Amino acid sequence: MQPFPHNGRIMKLTFMGTGTSIGVPVIGCDCEVCRSTNPKNKRRRSSVHVETEGLHVQIDTPPDFRDQVLDYGISRVDALLITHAHADHVFGFDDLRRFNTLQGKAIPVYGSESTLDEMRRIFAYAFKPVPSGLYRPQVTLHPVSAPFALGRITVTPVSVDHGGAVMFGYRLDGGGRSLGYVPDCLSMTQAAVAAFAGVDVMVLDALRHKPHASHSHLETSLAMLKKIGATRSYLTHMCHDIDHETVQKQLPPGVELAWDGLRVKV
Numbered sequence: 349m350q351p352f353p354h355n356g357r358i359m360k361l362t363f364m365g366t367g368t369s370i371g372v373p374v375i376g377c378d379c380e381v382c383r384s385t386n387p388k389n390k391r392r393r394s395s396v397h398v399e400t401e402g403l404h405v406q407i408d409t410p411p412d413f414r415d416q417v418l419d420y421g422i423s424r425v426d427a428l429l430i431t432h433a434h435a436d437h438v439f440g441f442d443d444l445r446r447f448n449t450l451q452g453k454a455i456p457v458y459g460s461e462s463t464l465d466e467m468r469r470i471f472a473y474a475f476k477p478v479p480s481g482l483y484r485p486q487v488t489l490h491p492v493s494a495p496f497a498l499g500r501i502t503v504t505p506v507s508v509d510h511g512g513a514v515m516f517g518y519r520l521d522g523g524g525r526s527l528g529y530v531p532d533c534l535s536m537t538q539a540a541v542a543a544f545a546g547v548d549v550m551v552l553d554a555l556r557h558k559p560h561a562s563h564s565h566l567e568t569s570l571a572m573l574k575k576i577g578a579t580r581s582y583l584t585h586m587c588h589d590i591d592h593e594t595v596q597k598q599l600p601p602g603v604e605l606a607w608d609g610l611r612v613k614v
């Protein structure tokens with residue numbers, strides 16, 4: 349694990365997972381990438397952890413959340429932002445319990461109204477009155493649709509097209525830096541592009557080489573990134589079609605493939 353080289357008023361980004369919904373390696377697949385010994389070809393389900401302005405912000409709790417937390421030494425979660433309620437982004441939600449215990453309080457959770465409704469449905473046991481003694485996640489749900497403050501961080505939810513599913517990307521402004529995170533996205537409106545325009549670091553979906561019904565592929569992702577014009581960009585939510593070393597060499601300057609465990613000073 350790389351240590352962060354810097355303290356002070358900055359923004360730190362940890363890629364906890366950079367894989368698509370089934371992860372890489374894929375169960376039962378013996379393709380070159382799935383058999384690869386390059387750790388950068390091992391991709392858990394997508395999530396990131398952001399530290400800035402004295403707060404630890406988690407974006408999504410995928411099924412691998414517990415392993416990711418242990419591997420990357422995540423010690424706090426002050427707030428959870430949910431992009432959307434697909435299984436690969438929320439099925440580790442129950443493991444917030446440990447942070448409830450460590451921090452002694454409920455964790456605020458932010459997302460679109462429909463995403464939070466889905467959370468209430470999927471994790472009904474966490475929101476119903478139950479006999480005392482059941483150890484369940486303790487959260488407060490905050491539906492958002494416009495920029496809001498988390499301490500000194502400004503969070504801007506940005507709606508993007510994920511093949512018909514409701515999906516929020518997030519822009520975070522804190523520590524004098526700006527980050528855009530959009531793990532699942534087929535396309536963006538001009539308004540969405542404008543919301544991320546010129547961020548210091550942009551993270552975007554790039555599922556594979558060929559087009560897909562609900563995800564952007566490499567060519568369209570690079571075109572979107574060009575319009576956004578971030579200083580640095582990272583691709584995420586990748587499937588086993590993407591061999592890290594091969595594809596990395598083909599990318600334009602300023603764009604890199606993210607990998608599990610990558611830590612970036614935004």
Ligand SMILES: [Zn+2]
Nearest residue numbers: 369434436532
């Ligand atoms: Zn996903």
Ligand SMILES: [Zn+2]
Nearest residue numbers: 377379382588
């Ligand atoms: Zn494979």
Ligand SMILES: [Zn+2]
Nearest residue numbers: 432434510532
């Ligand atoms: Zn999705």
